[in-house]
Amino acid sequence: MTVTDNPRSYHYSDNFLDFTDEPARSRITKFEPGNAAREQTILRKLGINGWGRWQYFRTCFSDQWGESKQRPLSPRSQDRFFEALEKLRIPKDSKASVFLTDEGNLELVWLDDADEQVQIEFGPKDFEVYIEGSGIDDQYSYDRLDEIIDRFFAG
Amino acid sequence: MSVSGTEDIARAICSDKWDAETGILSASLFKGAETSVSRLSITPLEDTWTVFRKNVEKPPERLLDRIGIINVQSLMDIGSNFEANPTRLSVEPDPLDGYPSHAIIPQKISRGLANKILKSLDIREEVK
Numbered sequence: 001m002t003v004t005d006n007p008r009s010y011h012y013s014d015n016f017l018d019f020t021d022e023p024a025r026s027r028i029t030k031f032e033p034g035n036a037a038r039e040q041t042i043l044r045k046l047g048i049n050g051w052g053r054w055q056y057f058r059t060c061f062s063d064q065w066g067e068s069k070q071r072p073l074s075p076r077s078q079d080r081f082f083e084a085l086e087k088l089r090i091p092k093d094s095k096a097s098v099f100l101t102d103e104g105n106l107e108l109v110w111l112d113d114a115d116e117q118v119q120i121e122f123g124p125k126d127f128e129v130y131i132e133g134s135g136i137d138d139q140y141s142y143d144r145l146d147e148i149i150d151r152f153f154a155g
Numbered sequence: 156m157s158v159s160g161t162e163d164i165a166r167a168i169c170s171d172k173w174d175a176e177t178g179i180l181s182a183s184l185f186k187g188a189e190t191s192v193s194r195l196s197i198t199p200l201e202d203t204w205t206v207f208r209k210n211v212e213k214p215p216e217r218l219l220d221r222i223g224i225i226n227v228q229s230l231m232d233i234g235s236n237f238e239a240n241p242t243r244l245s246v247e248p249d250p251l252d253g254y255p256s257h258a259i260i261p262q263k264i265s266r267g268l269a270n271k272i273l274k275s276l277d278i279r280e281e282v283k
Contacts, residue, residue: 056216060216061171063214
């Protein structure tokens with residue numbers, strides 16, 4: 001192997017932060033230029049309460065937390081959450097909220113017209129859907145996101 | 156030896172799982188494995204608030220809002236009667252330094268089962 005075969009021909013020590021990683025893999029909280037658009041999206045879809053909870057998780061849960069060293073908010077989960085939020089139809093007057101799971105995933109919950117819960121957890125590789133009213137309780141890969149939203153939530 | 160079915164256990168409900176504004180409680184409170192609980196037969200509820208605060212309010216912005224209580228036998232019955240995937244649940248003592256009432260539910264709990272458990276949870280606010 002030559003030097004040109006390996007774009008990174010040097011190594012970091014284990015505790016040295018590698019800024020060449022994609023932002024989604026970095027543990028460092030950086031300025032994120034897309035956040036203004038995200039703030040508008042979450043305000044439009046979930047109101048001030050949803051916006052406040054997202055900010056709370058972003059600012060206070062960026063490192064290990066809780067009694068069992070739960071995982072910090074996952075940037076990948078956050079990316080997927082916003083991708084889905086843009087497409088979801090959440091009834092205007094329904095109660096909706098955001099939660100943080102112990103795995104560092106964002107979880108979106110709202111009450112449907114029958115006051116029953118709809119829950120979506122955004123994992124880094126797949127998402128979990130629970131619809132209390134219809135008994136749906138399943139996990140899907142993100143390549144099916146549009147299909148699942150069309151099927152259950154596009155209304 | 157597993158915790159007796161006659162005992163009641165308490166689960167800390169913090170601001171990441173409970174939205175006081177909407178009153179929605181997240182199923183992720185019980186979803187997953189090794190769920191941390193406290194035995195009320197060892198630490199009574201009035202003292203459990205202090206014990207939980209010391210252990211769960213990390214970072215300090217994470218606040219203990221409520222405590223959820225469930226009887227161990229009820230928990231086991233919910234698991235074994237869960238039609239989609241009957242699950243044998245147990246509560247195992249796991250005393251920690253300065254926290255002798257600590258116990259865990261070691262089994263992996265699915266979202267569907269967690270939702271069933273939430274419906275049987277007796278949710279308490281602190282009496283001040």
